[in-house]
Amino acid sequence: MSLLNILRYPDPRLHKTAQLVTVFDARLKQLVADMAETMYDAPGVGLAATQVDVHRQVIVIDVSETRDELRVFINPEIVWASEEKRLYDEGCLSVPGIYDGVERPARVRARALDVEGKPFEVEADGLLAVCIQHEMDHLKGKVFVEYLSPLKRNRIKTKLLKEERELARSREKVSATR
Numbered sequence: 001m002s003l004l005n006i007l008r009y010p011d012p013r014l015h016k017t018a019q020l021v022t023v024f025d026a027r028l029k030q031l032v033a034d035m036a037e038t039m040y041d042a043p044g045v046g047l048a049a050t051q052v053d054v055h056r057q058v059i060v061i062d063v064s065e066t067r068d069e070l071r072v073f074i075n076p077e078i079v080w081a082s083e084e085k086r087l088y089d090e091g092c093l094s095v096p097g098i099y100d101g102v103e104r105p106a107r108v109r110a111r112a113l114d115v116e117g118k119p120f121e122v123e124a125d126g127l128l129a130v131c132i133q134h135e136m137d138h139l140k141g142k143v144f145v146e147y148l149s150p151l152k153r154n155r156i157k158t159k160l161l162k163e164e165r166e167l168a169r170s171r172e173k174v175s176a177t178r
């Protein structure tokens with residue numbers, strides 16, 4: 001297993017649309033294992049393949065407190081969403097350090113395939129419902145900050161680009177002293 005590099009907003013590759021998975025082979029299992037390891041290491045509650053620059057419809061989620069209930073969703077679809085909405089403070093491994101409220105349906109029913117290609121359905125509320133919808137957005141090339149006002153989004157963009165420049169500069173310094 002290996003840790004994968006997580007793309008950071010505003011990387012344009014976060015806006016690519018993921019393709020359907022059609023082959024359920026060892027390579028897919030390896031991707032799922034690497035994504036799970038990357039999510040647990042970060043640590044985060046969910047990760048979409050888009051975030052590790054793999055543009056296939058694969059999501060891993062674990063919202064348990066014990067961090068031992070890995071859920072894998074391949075080619076996920078929302079088949080039902082409640083009319084009731086809920087505002088939840090969301091964060092994202094691709095938008096480090098930023099949390100803001102996003103309103104989404106409070107409950108959803110999702111249909112997906114497991115890593116063997118077997119279909120299943122899950123009815124979710126609370127954090128799991130938020131997480132499924134947030135990760136499915138990633139597969140469509142959408143990052144949660146796109147629900148915020150343009151003003152907020154630009155502030156976040158500026159902050160993250162500045163952090164990235166500082167990070168690159170400190171890396172240069174380290175390599176210069178070697």
Ligand code: NI
Nearest residue numbers: 091092093094
């Ligand atoms: Ni995210």
